[in-house]
Amino acid sequence: MNKILNHFLLILIISSHATFSFASNHYPITRESKLNNERGKLLYTQYCASCHQVNLSGAEDWKGYDADGHRKAPPLNGTGHTWHHSDETLHQIIKYGFAKLIKNYEGKMIGFEEDLSDKEIDYILGFIKSHWNDEYYDHQISISIK
Ligand code: HEC
Numbered sequence: 001m002n003k004i005l006n007h008f009l010l011i012l013i014i015s016s017h018a019t020f021s022f023a024s025n026h027y028p029i030t031r032e033s034k035l036n037n038e039r040g041k042l043l044y045t046q047y048c049a050s051c052h053q054v055n056l057s058g059a060e061d062w063k064g065y066d067a068d069g070h071r072k073a074p075p076l077n078g079t080g081h082t083w084h085h086s087d088e089t090l091h092q093i094i095k096y097g098f099a100k101l102i103k104n105y106e107g108k109m110i111g112f113e114e115d116l117s118d119k120e121i122d123y124i125l126g127f128i129k130s131h132w133n134d135e136y137y138d139h140q141i142s143i144s145i146k
Pocket of ligand 1: 044047048049050051052071072073074075076080081082083085090093094098107108109110112124
């Protein structure tokens, strides 16, 4: 199957079957607070950069598969499709990983629920959003308003 389509189906599955609940946060998450973005940057560097790269560019040739046959880490900097997902979906992906959202998931995006609080996840999201152009940012905010 076409890989991009595959990805969208994945997200569709997550969106329709995810019934996890988590502490309600203040959506949409903005990138207005420089302090929170800095907090997010520190956490991102510690927990995410090893796969998504320090500059958020994702793995080289990210649309391909790694030696284990798993999908590679996509860019989070706005050149991929992260900005197509609402805050709620992104929060769940980071908190629970695909591992807990998709049955028999064998890929590498595991959840960070043990390491990061809901607040910390949202600091990271604010930091990620600070890399997007205004058009993508505004669009993503509009689909995240509750
Ligand atoms: C061990 C490597 C690894 C680490 C560490 C990691 N990720 Fe990922 N991430 C991936 C992979 C691989 C994917 C694609 C998953 C798939 O399709 O199976 C992914 C997907 C994602 C997505 C979905 C992106 C999109 O465009 O749909 C988000 C958001 C994300 N990761 C955020 C994070 C954040 C935030 C952290 C740190 C808290 C993190 N990841 C840490 C490997 C990693």
